[in-house]
Amino acid sequence: MILQAMRVALPPAGAISVQRRVRTLLSSGIDLLFPPACATCGKGGQRICATCAQLVTPVPETICIRCGHVQMVRQVACAQCQAAGPSPLARVRAAALHTSPLREWIHLLKYKQRPDLAPALARYLAAALALSDWDDCRARIDTVVPVPLHPQRYRERGYNQSELLAAELCRRAGLVLAPNLLERQKETRAQVGLNALERQANVAGAFAARPAAAGQHILLIDDVYTTGATLHACAQTLQEAGASEVSALTLALPAHTETS
Ligand SMILES: [Zn+2]
Ligand SMILES: [Zn+2]
Numbered sequence: 688m689i690l691q692a693m694r695v696a697l698p699p700a701g702a703i704s705v706q707r708r709v710r711t712l713l714s715s716g717i718d719l720l721f722p723p724a725c726a727t728c729g730k731g732g733q734r735i736c737a738t739c740a741q742l743v744t745p746v747p748e749t750i751c752i753r754c755g756h757v758q759m760v761r762q763v764a765c766a767q768c769q770a771a772g773p774s775p776l777a778r779v780r781a782a783a784l785h786t787s788p789l790r791e792w793i794h795l796l797k798y799k800q801r802p803d804l805a806p807a808l809a810r811y812l813a814a815a816l817a818l819s820d821w822d823d824c825r826a827r828i829d830t831v832v833p834v835p836l837h838p839q840r841y842r843e844r845g846y847n848q849s850e851l852l853a854a855e856l857c858r859r860a861g862l863v864l865a866p867n868l869l870e871r872q873k874e875t876r877a878q879v880g881l882n883a884l885e886r887q888a889n890v891a892g893a894f895a896a897r898p899a900a901a902g903q904h905i906l907l908i909d910d911v912y913t914t915g916a917t918l919h920a921c922a923q924t925l926q927e928a929g930a931s932e933v934s935a936l937t938l939a940l941p942a943h944t945e946t947s
Contacts, residue, residue, distance in 0.1 A: 726795055726804060727788045735792065735807040743811065744784040746940055752820060755779040755912065755940065775922035777824070777932050781912045781940030782815035789939055793848075793910050802846045809855030812908065812936055816860055824934060827904045830865040831857050834909040834921055835894070837871040852938060853908035862906070869921055870895050878913065886916035894924040901929030912937035 725736035751758050751765035755778070758765055768774070783789050792808060795801040816825065833849035841847055850866050857864040873893040878886050907921055912935070922933040 723803070726792055726801065733807070734804055739788055740807075740810075742787070743789045744786050744942075746781050746783060746815075750780075753778055754915065755781055755937075757940070774919070775926040775933055776907075776915070776919060777934050778820075779912060779915060779918060779935045779937070780815055780818075780820060781937045782811040783939055785911055785939035785941045793939060796848045796851075797844075797910065800845070802848070802851055805848065805851035806855045808938060809852045809859065811938060812852060812856045813859040816856065816906075816936060824904070824932070827932070828862060828906045828934070829903040830868065831862045831906045831908060832865050832868045832921075832925070834907060834917055835866075835869050835871045837874045839874060840871075849909050852910065856908065856936075865899070865903075865905075868897050868900050868903075868905070869925065870897075878917065883914045883916065886914050887919070890917050890920040892920075894921050896924045896928035896930075898928060900925050903930050904932040905930050905934070907933060907935040909935065909937045911939045911941070913941055 722731055723734045724731050725739055726734055727739040727742075728736060730736045730738070746755070747757055749758050749761045750756060751762050751768055753764045753768045753774070753776075756765065756767075785793070789808075789811075792804055796804045796808065831853050833847060833853040835841075835850075836844065836847045847866075850864075853866070854864050856862065871893055872895045875889050875893050878889060881889060903925075905925055907918055907925075909918060912918065915935075918935045918937075922930075922935070925933050
């Protein structure tokens with residue numbers, strides 16, 4: 688019932704793909720007229736130049752494999768994960784720390800109409816997925832699903848930044864993108880400024896999954912991973928729809944946990 692209503696609310700798939708093609712054509716035309724410049728230092732040639740790209744801080748090796756948070760030593764499941772018990776998310780991994788200049792690039796991508804930065808940023812996702820952490824599950828990933836925006840937010844922004852990142856990751860890694868497998872059915876307030884419990888309540892029941900999720904090993908993609916409330920809610924919804932396993936990869940992890 689809810690999904691039926693959402694299908695009406697969502698822009699038709701064909702319209703989105705036309706929008707995408709027009710945007711790609713426009714951006715290639717704009718590149719010819721105005722060659723790209725680095726979003727940080729302004730150097731001509733690339734949207735993110737090689738020098739600025741090196742300023743990104745990778746997530747250290749000393750993480751909890753299950754939740755992806757930085758620990759004193761590398762471990763399979765940190766004390767917090769053990770205390771929390773079974774999770775619908777088999778594992779979460781961020782590519783880099785949410786520090787300058789990556790933080791500014793993500794801000795431009797999300798809030799300043801710079802979807803053109805997504806391909807350069809997705810390189811970090813591809814590099815993270817190639818790490819040995821994923822050796823035991825990379826080949827089992829059936830589909831890549833971006834964390835969806837509410838249709839209203841999508842219309843305002845014109846794109847879903849996580850979908851752009853996921854699409855480029857799929858292109859680079861030879862994976863299959865399923866942008867419509869998960870939908871956001873509830874407009875949620877921004878998570879910034881909320882504590883962990885408030886974040887969980889804010890996203891509870893926010894998502895709906897299509898039946899095609901059944902039996903799939905899904906890799907969720909999002910831009911920033913804070914408490915994981917959004918990813919957890921997505922994974923829960925996909926599990927309820929019968930997904931066989933859900934993992935998540937995000938672009939950035941806050942250097943210090945924002946909430947405790
Ligand atoms: Zn630069
Ligand atoms: Zn953990």
